[in-house]
Amino acid sequence: MPKRGYHHGNLKQALIDAALELIELRGPTGFTLSEAAKQAGVTPAAVYRHFEGREDLIAEGAMQGYEIFADLMEFAYKSGQPSALKAFEATGRAYLAFARKYPGHYIAMFESGISVNRTPELASVAHRANGVLEQAADDLSQHIPADKRPPASMFSAHIWALSHGVVELFARNSPGRASPFPPEELLESGIGIYLRGLGLVDPDG
Amino acid sequence: MPKRGYHHGNLKQALIDAALELIELRGPTGFTLSEAAKQAGVTPAAVYRHFEGREDLIAEGAMQGYEIFADLMEFAYKSGQPSALKAFEATGRAYLAFARKYPGHYIAMFESGISVNRTPELASVAHRANGVLEQAADDLSQHIPADKRPPASMFSAHIWALSHGVVELFARNSPGRASPFPPEELLESGIGIYLRGLGLVDPDG
DNA sequence: TGTACATCAGTGAACGCGCGTTCACTGATGTAC
DNA sequence: TGTACATCAGTGAACGCGCGTTCACTGATGTAC
Numbered sequence: 001m002p003k004r005g006y007h008h009g010n011l012k013q014a015l016i017d018a019a020l021e022l023i024e025l026r027g028p029t030g031f032t033l034s035e036a037a038k039q040a041g042v043t044p045a046a047v048y049r050h051f052e053g054r055e056d057l058i059a060e061g062a063m064q065g066y067e068i069f070a071d072l073m074e075f076a077y078k079s080g081q082p083s084a085l086k087a088f089e090a091t092g093r094a095y096l097a098f099a100r101k102y103p104g105h106y107i108a109m110f111e112s113g114i115s116v117n118r119t120p121e122l123a124s125v126a127h128r129a130n131g132v133l134e135q136a137a138d139d140l141s142q143h144i145p146a147d148k149r150p151p152a153s154m155f156s157a158h159i160w161a162l163s164h165g166v167v168e169l170f171a172r173n174s175p176g177r178a179s180p181f182p183p184e185e186l187l188e189s190g191i192g193i194y195l196r197g198l199g200l201v202d203p204d205g
Numbered sequence: 206m207p208k209r210g211y212h213h214g215n216l217k218q219a220l221i222d223a224a225l226e227l228i229e230l231r232g233p234t235g236f237t238l239s240e241a242a243k244q245a246g247v248t249p250a251a252v253y254r255h256f257e258g259r260e261d262l263i264a265e266g267a268m269q270g271y272e273i274f275a276d277l278m279e280f281a282y283k284s285g286q287p288s289a290l291k292a293f294e295a296t297g298r299a300y301l302a303f304a305r306k307y308p309g310h311y312i313a314m315f316e317s318g319i320s321v322n323r324t325p326e327l328a329s330v331a332h333r334a335n336g337v338l339e340q341a342a343d344d345l346s347q348h349i350p351a352d353k354r355p356p357a358s359m360f361s362a363h364i365w366a367l368s369h370g371v372v373e374l375f376a377r378n379s380p381g382r383a384s385p386f387p388p389e390e391l392l393e394s395g396i397g398i399y400l401r402g403l404g405l406v407d408p409d410g
Numbered sequence: 411t412g413t414a415c416a417t418c419a420g421t422g423a424a425c426g427c428g429c430g431t432t433c434a435c436t437g438a439t440g441t442a443c
Numbered sequence: 444t445g446t447a448c449a450t451c452a453g454t455g456a457a458c459g460c461g462c463g464t465t466c467a468c469t470g471a472t473g474t475a476c
Contacts, residue, residue, distance in 0.1 A: 026234070027233070027234050027318070028232070028234075029231070029232045029233075029234035029235040030234040110373075110374075113232070115381035116381035116382055117381040118381075123381070150394065150398075153385045153386075154385065154386055154391065154394065157374075157375065157385055157386065157391055158367070158391065158394070158395040158398070160370070160374065161367055161370030161371045161374055161375065161391070161395065162363070162366055162367045162370055162395075163370065164369075164370040164373060164374055165365070165366030165367055165368065165369040165370030165371075165373070166366045166370075168315075168369060168370070168373060169315075169362075169365065169366055169369055170362065170366065176320035176321035176322040176323075176328070177321055180358045180359065180362055181358075181359055181362065186359065186362055186363065186366070189355065189359065189363070190363040190366065190367075190399075192402075193355075193363070193399055193402035193403055194395075194398055194399050194402055195402070196401075196402035196403075197397075197398035197399055197400070197401035197402030197403075198398055198401075198402075199408070203404070
């Protein structure tokens with residue numbers, strides 16, 4: 001157990017963690033700085049020792065999310081190598097796994113309205129994360145005859161949209177909207193059909 | 206011009222319209238009853254003559270959205286008949302068109318946290334809307350050999366997720382996240398590849 | 411080892427604000443005769 | 444057509460609340476000598 005007393009010791013991270021939990025719970029606009037401070041056991045004013053304000057706190061959470069996200073995507077990508085197909089499918093699974101394991105981060109990143117260009121650091125790490133998916137799509141599209149090959153960025157946008165849609169509609173417990181299938185299965189099968197459409201997997205697979 | 210004076214004449218609808226505009230502008234949790242009242246030129250207290258409160262106002266907006274949505278989807282479905290394929294593609298286009306034309310309604314319906322089971326009327330109209338997409342998917346899946354035919358509900362969930370993802374990521378002007386392609390093109394091409402994967406369109410189409 | 415002092419990370423009170431909701435009220439409208 | 448009256452749809456003041464942010468402050472920590 002860390003030391004307790006007048007000085008918290010690790011307040012900055014404690015505030016970010018609290019914020020992410022609350023964002024998950026109450027949504028990006030429902031989150032309040034005061035509640036995060038309270039949850040960290042500290043006065044609202046103390047937050048200003050570590051952050052410029054409310055927005056800055058959210059942005060820090062998003063930034064940490066992008067870092068975890070990029071690491072996970074890179075790991076997944078590498079784990080599927082040297083097969084371009086396996087690498088691609090692994091990144092798709094990693095996307096959903098991230099959204100389910102780190103919902104607060106996910107919301108801060110994609111639903112909070114924080115601009116990815118808020119700071120150069122944030123832009124850079126977001127770019128790294130998105131780059132993995134595009135790389136995986138690019139590798140894979142090499143296996144398609146050049147004349148009927150869609151741009152890799154379109155390819156990755158399709159998969160990103162499908163993944164995001166599955167997360168938002170079926171992986172979150174939207175009140176009153178029951179998922180017809182487990183989200184993992186839905187995403188896996190959707191990507192499978194899509195890849196078949198591109199001629200990248202066996203029609204009978 | 207409608208009569209002006211002490212009595213508004215059409216306050217209920219004016220409040221709903223104001224609410225939907227504000228929801229589009231500030232997000233579902235950022236929306237306030239007071240601001241909607243102000244925008245309709247009326248005291249906040251007047252809202253309570255027509256709605257039970259803040260939530261009820263949002264729910265009414267969502268309900269009207271589902272009605273428009275269901276009508277549009279039905280019209281699109283019929284416009285593609287008797288070709289199951291054309292009908293299906295038309296519903297996909299209608300989905301995106303709705304999201305772009307009625308963003309406030311869309312957000313109230315899918316992002317506000319309002320449960321679809323809030324009232325029987327809301328549940329009913331939501332069911333009607335979703336039913337069209339499922340019907341279109343079901344028609345289409347009749348053209349797939351029964352032994353390799355995915356359940357129609359999975360089929361429609363895939364398309365719904367893809368559409369929703371395109372809307373959220375690329376049709377909304379997410380700050381700092383530029384769309385690589387026009388959303389319409391992205392959705393159309395994505396659905397095309399998906400249908401090819403199901404063996405429903407010509408591989409060289 | 412002990413002391414003086416600078417630095418740091420918190421407190422707590424205060425601010426102005428807008429929120430959702432309630433209440434008794436009043437002005438406008440519509441209907442009965 | 445004119446008048447009395449019930450109904451209806453607004454007002455405006457008030458409530459208690461929590462918000463983000465600021466400020467002067469103080470207690471704890473760490474360092475120089």
